[in-house]
Amino acid sequence: MKETQTPGVIRAALITGASSGMGREFARQLSALGECDEVWLVARRREPLETLAKELGVPARVIPADLSTDEGLAALKEALSEARPTLSWVVPAAGFGVFGRYDEVSDEDVSKMIDLNVKGAVAVTRMAIPYIQRGGHIVELGSGSVFCPLPNFNVYASSKAFILHFSRALREELKHLGVSCTVFCPGWVDTSFFSVADKEGDVRKPPMEKRKPLLKADRCVRGAIRAAKRRRALYTTNWYTKLEHLLSKLLPAPMLIAGWKSMQNRK
Ligand SMILES: NC(=O)c1ccc[n+]([C@@H]2O[C@H](COP(=O)([O-])OP(=O)(O)OC[C@H]3O[C@@H](n4cnc5c(N)ncnc54)[C@H](OP(=O)(O)O)[C@@H]3O)[C@@H](O)[C@H]2O)c1
Structure with a gap:
């Protein structure tokens, strides 16, 4: 699919989770690569979004919103319907995980992980689709955790496994529009993810x-952009994530689970 750039049309990239880590890196790289003329930056914290907006070489819209809530999603949807942008990239990167056994993770964290990682990502993708141009790209944030059920990281890994299936099926549904959908499955990446995932106390992890x-966010994102431009269905970042993907096809789940559990501090 040839990427079309109609003269006079402002192409925007919509990126959630843009206040840090991989979302921020997508904003930097997509604008530097000339993949968009404007960037929409979404996360809860306004200040880091505004700092990023000043640093980018293209105009940026800052939209502070909690995407785990109906209000936050409605605010983004309204902003889209008012501006009616032409989107060249959509990257719903907002997400978080919390380690621990079922009784070590709070009910609130469980609900928020599902609300943000599943409901929020799906809602953002669906509200963006009407505005994506032919030749445009969606990059969904999966994880290396999608390839196996993960005790003591269960709800997070399950939420990302949902995204794997959602993304791969959506990719087929979008072919007639000429829009690609790639699920990006990184291994452990050096971002603030772990300051949230590692709760206080001795939990199983x-x-x-x-x-x-620990992988570098800039390298992982560079690879994901390249894979999306090649319209690939799935992108895994490095050898151990590729190995996990391969083993998930060859080994029964109990063997994969035993391998994961052997890494834990407590069983
Ligand atoms: N780091 C890893 O090892 C790793 C591996 C595989 C997959 N991932 C996935 O990659 C994505 C990006 O994570 P990261 O590693 O870049 O972590 P990060 O640096 O912690 O970034 C997470 C982003 O999500 C935003 N966010 C969190 N809760 C939100 C909410 N309720 N509403 C709106 N935005 C929210 C955060 O901004 P605010 O706090 O300002 O809201 C932040 O911008 C996530 O989906 C994560 O699950 C990470």
């Missing part, structure tokens, strides 16, 4: 030294 090597 892989210790930090077992989460090595």
